[in-house]
Amino acid sequence: MSSAQGQQHQLAKKITKQLAKEKKLTFFCDFDGTLSDFVLNPEEATVPLSTIKNLATLSEHPLIDLIILSGRPLSFLQKRFPKSFKLAGEYGSKTNFTDNELKKESLPDKTQAKLLELVKIHPHSHIEKKDHSWVWHYRRIKESLSEEKIQHLMTKLSQTLSHSSYSVYHYNCVLEIKRSDISKASFVQSHVQHNPDHIFIAFGDDIADQSFFEMIPKNQGWVCAVGDVITKADYYFKAPENLRSFILHLKEQLQMQEPLPC
CATH class of the missing domain: 3.30.70 (Alpha-Beta Plaits)
Structure with missing residues (x-):
């Protein structure tokens, strides 16, 4: 097992340990360069069906609130994920789980x-x-x-x-x-403020994600960088495929846990 794999197994153990204590976890995950590989035509970006199924299993956990947070339009995300997923498009300004929608302003x-x-x-x-x-x-x-x-x-x-x-x-x-008033950071900050008892985990790959990483309270979660753009994170994944493997591993670890009490 490589050192990177060892760290990722350690992270999975930390998450399962917190969930075993009945701590609620908010799971923020970017799309491009994080879940999905970069492609020449952005409209062709996808996530493997196996990973979507693994994410669906995580999202069904009673203590996990999983949110796909992307700069992509909400309509783009809705074509790639099941209706049951919480999706936040355009940096959180449009979601499929809240009624808040910003008024449009024309570009000069x-x-x-x-x-x-x-x-x-x-x-x-x-x-x-x-x-x-x-x-x-x-x-x-x-x-x-x-x-x-x-x-x-x-x-x-x-x-x-x-x-x-x-x-x-x-x-x-x-x-x-x-x-300027729309950002992943402001979306995550609001979510953290409304859920002070949660623990948080965030996955991203570029400077737009670095800004929302800073909204995750220290000692109350983990920030995870994919690729080599972000330099300040708790855990690092070399590429989206490594994150997808981690998601599978986390799902398997949670399935091994004893069922939570009713």
Whole structure:
């Protein structure tokens, strides 16, 4: 057994130990780069059916509140997970388990024009339009764009956003122009505040996830990084496939536990 596998087995034991004490666990999990591997066409990203079944088993545990928390639109997540799953799309601004929904605000015309211009200049890139953001995907052309060029584009886009509620964010091969008041961090913070007696575990792979990791109270849970972007975490998984293996292992460990008392 490798040291990484040993740490993951240790984490599974910690979780099962807390659940055996009838502690409630909130389980936050990102989608892209965490559960699902990155693909050239974002619309083709999927999670293996076996992993969905394993997650479903975890979500049926009476003490586990499992939430898929992603920047993806809620409609995208609903096509990939069963109706029984709790899904929080667009960084938690739209969910299938609460009635709260933010009022839409139009992206400034100058910003829209700049993004559409980028697609004309880079025809193998594309724009994704969501309710509260526009995303420029450049994974297919990433080799032709230096970090300096990306920073220059971010500056140009930021200049079109004066006096608006939007900001520019750089994630894995995307530039996203998103409302500043929408974030995974604010969603998780609210959830933690409303469930002070829970323990928490969070899985993510990029800086958007690093921000919500910071909302998990110390000594009240664990934060787990997938890949090599996040540098501050309690546990590390090399790739999504390693996390998927851990989910299977955790499911098996919980099934070995004695049934909880009624």
